[in-house]
Amino acid sequence: MSFNPLDHRGIPLDKQLRNWRELDVEPIDPDHADPYTRCRIIAMNGIEVEALLFSHQFARNCPSMDVKRQLAEVRYIEHQQQKAVNWLLPGSASALETTIAYEQVAVDLTAWVARMEPDPYLKQAYQFGVLEDFDHLYRYSNLYEMVQHRKAEKIVDGLTEVIPGRPTKYHHRHPHDNVREPYDREAAAPISKLHALTIMAAEQQTMNFYMNVGPQYMEPIARQLYQEIGLIEEEHVTHYESLVDPGETWWERLVNHEYNECYLYYSFMQTESDPRIKAIWELHLDMELEHLRLACDLMRQHDGREPEEVLAPELPQPVTFEPNKAYVRELLDTQIDLTTLGAGYVREAHERFERMQEEIHGGEAPPSERVVDEHRERFGTDYRLSTEGEHPVPELREPRSDRQ
Amino acid sequence: MTVENRPEHVEDLIDLLAGQHMLIRDLFAEVQRASGDARDEAFARLVRLLAVHETAEEEVVHPLARRSIDGGEGVVEDRLHEEHQAKEALARLESMDRDSEDFAAAFAKLRAAVLAHAQYEEQYEFRYLRAQHGPDRLRTLAKQVRIAEKAAPTHPHPGVETAPENLAAGPVLAVFDRVKDAMRGALSRNG
Numbered sequence: 001m002s003f004n005p006l007d008h009r010g011i012p013l014d015k016q017l018r019n020w021r022e023l024d025v026e027p028i029d030p031d032h033a034d035p036y037t038r039c040r041i042i043a044m045n046g047i048e049v050e051a052l053l054f055s056h057q058f059a060r061n062c063p064s065m066d067v068k069r070q071l072a073e074v075r076y077i078e079h080q081q082q083k084a085v086n087w088l089l090p091g092s093a094s095a096l097e098t099t100i101a102y103e104q105v106a107v108d109l110t111a112w113v114a115r116m117e118p119d120p121y122l123k124q125a126y127q128f129g130v131l132e133d134f135d136h137l138y139r140y141s142n143l144y145e146m147v148q149h150r151k152a153e154k155i156v157d158g159l160t161e162v163i164p165g166r167p168t169k170y171h172h173r174h175p176h177d178n179v180r181e182p183y184d185r186e187a188a189a190p191i192s193k194l195h196a197l198t199i200m201a202a203e204q205q206t207m208n209f210y211m212n213v214g215p216q217y218m219e220p221i222a223r224q225l226y227q228e229i230g231l232i233e234e235e236h237v238t239h240y241e242s243l244v245d246p247g248e249t250w251w252e253r254l255v256n257h258e259y260n261e262c263y264l265y266y267s268f269m270q271t272e273s274d275p276r277i278k279a280i281w282e283l284h285l286d287m288e289l290e291h292l293r294l295a296c297d298l299m300r301q302h303d304g305r306e307p308e309e310v311l312a313p314e315l316p317q318p319v320t321f322e323p324n325k326a327y328v329r330e331l332l333d334t335q336i337d338l339t340t341l342g343a344g345y346v347r348e349a350h351e352r353f354e355r356m357q358e359e360i361h362g363g364e365a366p367p368s369e370r371v372v373d374e375h376r377e378r379f380g381t382d383y384r385l386s387t388e389g390e391h392p393v394p395e396l397r398e399p400r401s402d403r404q
Numbered sequence: 405m406t407v408e409n410r411p412e413h414v415e416d417l418i419d420l421l422a423g424q425h426m427l428i429r430d431l432f433a434e435v436q437r438a439s440g441d442a443r444d445e446a447f448a449r450l451v452r453l454l455a456v457h458e459t460a461e462e463e464v465v466h467p468l469a470r471r472s473i474d475g476g477e478g479v480v481e482d483r484l485h486e487e488h489q490a491k492e493a494l495a496r497l498e499s500m501d502r503d504s505e506d507f508a509a510a511f512a513k514l515r516a517a518v519l520a521h522a523q524y525e526e527q528y529e530f531r532y533l534r535a536q537h538g539p540d541r542l543r544t545l546a547k548q549v550r551i552a553e554k555a556a557p558t559h560p561h562p563g564v565e566t567a568p569e570n571l572a573a574g575p576v577l578a579v580f581d582r583v584k585d586a587m588r589g590a591l592s593r594n595g
Binding site: 030031032091092094147148149150154218378 | 535
């Protein structure tokens with residue numbers, strides 16, 4: 001079953017504006033919804049937020065009044081899409097609960113992309129990053145039980161394991177070592193461009209979310225943990241955005257953004273378990289098809305090129321949220337001790353890495369370590385949700401003396 | 405010790421009550437998933453937990469919030485109004501067929517109201533109480549509440565219908581009254 005978004009006409013732009021009643025979406029149930037429905041909502045919100053921020057940047061760099069007006073018109077509709085999507089999250093879930101869901105997105109979306117990515121250098125970038133998000137999930141889950149007296153398994157529902165990944169304290173690298181080499185826009189497969197945009201958008205939204213909700217907590221350890229992991233999200237956005245070829249023209253980038261939105265709405269429409277939410281994905285796909293058509297017209301007009309030259313002839317396999325437990329465990333087993341040096345990866349702690357570590361930790365245990373220490377102190381153990389046997393890395397197993 | 409078998413851990417009054425909010429939330433979900441006798445049984449546990457929890461809040465948290473939070477009077481009035489509404493809704497649910505669609509709809513409404521109520525308490529009362537009262541005071545209050553909760557009648561277990569357990573049987577409002585009387589007595593003895 002193939003789908004080429006360029007062959008389909010969507011809803012005309014002047015029929016896309018929604019009134020308040022139409023925007024007032026019913027949120028998903030905090031305790032009965034499919035966890036992967038929540039993941040799709042969070043991922044799609046990240047995609048829409050990137051669409052908005054990109055369009056604003058484009059407008060600020062664009063001298064043509066006509067183009068600015070068209071960007072503003074489409075952007076307003078995309079902003080309504082963002083509202084309709086993100087407002088599906090229920091108010092009865094706390095920010096920390098949503099944070100844990102963000103990390104579940106980061107783990108299962110990045111792992112899926114890593115599995116599907118054809119380019120080995122790009123694949124390595126996703127494999128590297130996923131082990132860090134995986135550890136963030138574990139740290140926040142320990143915080144969750146401490147401040148909210150609830151276990152993260154109620155949120156991830158056994159679909160994603162909650163066990164240590166690459167320890168968060170080692171994620172603090174010199175900023176130069178977070179910059180990767182970009183793909184080549186002429187040579188890269190279209191799917192590689194979509195993957196890079198998707199993961200960049202997801203991490204960017206995570207960064208934005210943590211920088212805003214972190215100070216709303218009163219518990220010192222919560223405030224500090226959000227600061228620490230928030231700074232790692234800065235590293236991740238740097239890591240992923242540098243994969244995108246900066247030689248792409250603004251028109252090409254706009255087309256790629258709109259195409260990617262079509263791809264994700266189409267994917268989620270194909271894989272959604274909740275019929276009510278599926279209808280939203282379908283409606284938004286019909287809107288995006290028109291946004292893509294308009295972007296393609298701009299590219300033809302201003303770039304003098306056919307969009308087909310840079311796009312795939314049909315949408316790739318749908319992006320799917322599904323458990324990646326065995327894959328993540330294999331990465332834990334083989335890549336736990338990687339760090340970056342320049343645009344590449346090494347196993348040994350090099351001088352620049354060690355200097356950064358010394359300076360940022362200041363000789364003390366960082367919040368990501370203290371949250372687990374405090375949890376052990378109060379509850380006798382750390383919090384884990386391990387469904388597939390003992391941890392593949394012996395040093396990261398639960399201490400023997402604590403086990404019965 | 406592992407995550408599954410370690411003892412329950414409670415630090416202070418806020419931990420205790422926030423933890424109960426999570427238990428209430430999970431029990432609401434359990435009632436919705438269950439049917440038949442299992443639903444009756446989960447519903448009875450929910451009534452009992454709500455009675456104990458709301459009494460602790462009415463007797464301990466709200467008076468403290470009235471005194472120590474700026475605007476506390478108004479905040480507490482709003483919460484008491486919500487608690488009153490919830491209690492009435494619970495009493496109405498009791499007479500309904502628990503496997504009926506009417507019950508499911510009314511129960512879903514009550515659940516949304518109670519979850520929102522709990523969020524408001526955490527945001528507008530708990531966070532300020534923790535900022536304004538020392539850890540010793542909050543720990544002492546937690547101890548008092550736990551003793552009072554132990555004095556409250558428990559829900560009836562099938563086959564052990566002896567006096568104290570049976571106290572929790574009967575109409576919802578009677579359960580709330582008996583729980584409140586027992587806890588008040590215990591709190592005034594230990595307070």
